[in-house]
Amino acid sequence: MKIAVLSGKGGTGKTLVSVNLASVSKHSVYVDCDVEEPNGHLFFKPTELKKEKVSIKIPLVDEDLCIGCRKCVDFCKFNALAAVLDKLIVFEEVCHACGGCILLCPTNALTEKDKAIGEIQKGVSDQVKVISGILNTGEESGVPIIKQLLKDINDESNPVFIDCPPGSACIAMESIRDADYCILVAEPTIFGLHNFKMVYELVKIFNKPHGVVINKCFDDENENLIEKYCNEQAIKVLSKIYFESELGKLNSNAEIASRKSEKYKLMFTSLLQTVIEEVPHETVTHS
Template identity: 70%
Template sequence: MKIAVLSGKGGTGKTLVSVNLAAVAKQSIYIDCDVEEPNGHLFFKPVNIASEKILIKIPVVDETLCNGCRKCADFCKFNALAYINNKLLIFDEVCHSCGGCVLICPEKALLEMEKPIGEVQTGASENVTVITGILNPGEASGIPIIKKLLKDITDNKGVSLIDCPPGSACIVMESIKDADYCIFVAEPTLFGVHNLNMVHELVTLFDKPHGVVLNKCLDGENPAEKFCIEKGITILGKIPYDNELGTLNSNALISVREAEKYRDMFSSLLQTVTKEVTT
C-alpha cells in the first residue's frame, strides 16, 4: 500500500503526518521525495545508512566532428546549448538529460557522459526503513532521484509513506503517479484553501483516490473544512492546534514515540486511510 502525502506549500504539516503514520505502522517504509530539502531523516535519525550516487547523462561535444549547424541548440528548449564564436557550449546546470541533442546531431558530434546529481540514502529507525533522496544544490531536476526512490519500493507488500515535495510541479507528479492513495494536509486558512485546491486539481487529474487531514484546527470556522464539504472531499481526520505537538515537532521528535495520545491519534488515522484504500 503506497500512500502519498501532499500539500500545496511547505509548513502545513506534511512531514509531521508522513513521519508519524510511518512510525505508528507495524512495519513501514518512509520515502522522502522532497529531494531539494529532505527533513524526514531528522526525525527518524536512521542508523546503518547505505548511500548510492544517482547519475544522469549529459552531452559532451567532439569538436573535430561538430560543423556548427546549430541543430542541437535550436532543439534544446532549456537553452543548455549555444554555438558562440565557432564553438558549441554546453551548460550542464540547465541540461535536463533528455538526450534529444545527441539524437538530432547529423554529424554524431555529441556523446553522453555520466554526471552525479545527488544520492539516495537508506537506513533503519526501529520499525521503519527510511529512504531519503538528496539533490545536489543547483541541479535542474530531482526527477531521476525520485524515480530511483520509488523503484526501490515496487515490491513492498507493507505500508509505504511517500513524503512528497510541496506544490504541484513535475516532481510532485512523479511522486504520486504510482500511489494507491493520496493524503492532502491542509491548514485552516483561506491561503490553505488555495493550496489545497491546487493539489486537489492535480490528484484529480491523475484520478487518484484521496482524502484530507486538517491540521492546526482551532475552534470556530475552518475554511479548509468548508472547502472539503463543498467539493465532497473525504475528511480523514483533524489534528488540533496543540502546543505540545508543535514543540515535539520543532524538536524533530516523533510524536507517536513520545506520547500515547499521539500514538492513538495517528493509529486511528492510519486505520481510516487503510479502510479507504481497501474499500
C-alpha cells in the same frame, strides 16, 4: 500499499503526518521525495546508513566531429546549448538530460557522460525503513532522483509512505504517479485553502483516491475554511489535528510524536486505520 502525503505549501504538516503514519504502521517504508529540502531523517534518525549517487546523462561534445550545424541548439528548449564562433558549449546546470540533441546530431559529435545530481540515503529506524533523496544544490530538477527512489520500492511488500514535495509541480506529480492513495494535508487559512485547491486539482488529474487531513485546527466553533470547502466538494476529511503546544514542541524538536506520547500514538493509529479503509480493497489485500 503506497500512500502519498501531499500539501499545497511547505510547513503545513506533511512530514508530521508522514513520519507518524510510518511509525505507527510498524513494519513500513518511509520515502522522503522532498529532495530539495528532505527532513524526515531528522525525525527518524536512521542507523545503518547506506548512500548511493544518482547521476543523469548529459551531452559531451567532440569538437573534431562538430560541423556547427546548430540543429542541437535550435532543438534545446532549455537553452542548455549554445554555438559561439562555431564552437558548441554545453551549460550543464540547465540541461534536463532529455537526450534529444544526441539523437539529432548528424555527425555523431555528441555522446553522453554521467553527471552526479544528488544521492539516495537508506537506513533503519526501529522497524521503519527510511529512504531519502537529496538533490545537490543548484541542480535544475529532482525528478531523476524521485524516479530512482520509487523504483527502489517497486517490490516492497510492507506499507510505503511517500513524503512528497510541497506544491503541484513536476516533482510532486512524479511522487504520486504510482501511489494507491493520496493524503492531502492542509491548514485552515485563506492562504492554505488557495494552495490546497492546486494540489487537489493535481490528484484529480491523476485520478487518485484521496482524503484530507486538516492540521493546525483551533476549535470547532470558528469556521474552518478547508472543512467547508471539503464539504462543498464532497471530499473526505480523514482527520483534524488540533493546534496543541505539546505536539508543536515535539515536532519542533524533531521528535516523532507517536513514539513519545500514547495520546498521539492513538491519534495517528486511528488515522492510519481510516486511511486503510479508504484505500481500494485490492490494494490493501495485495500489500
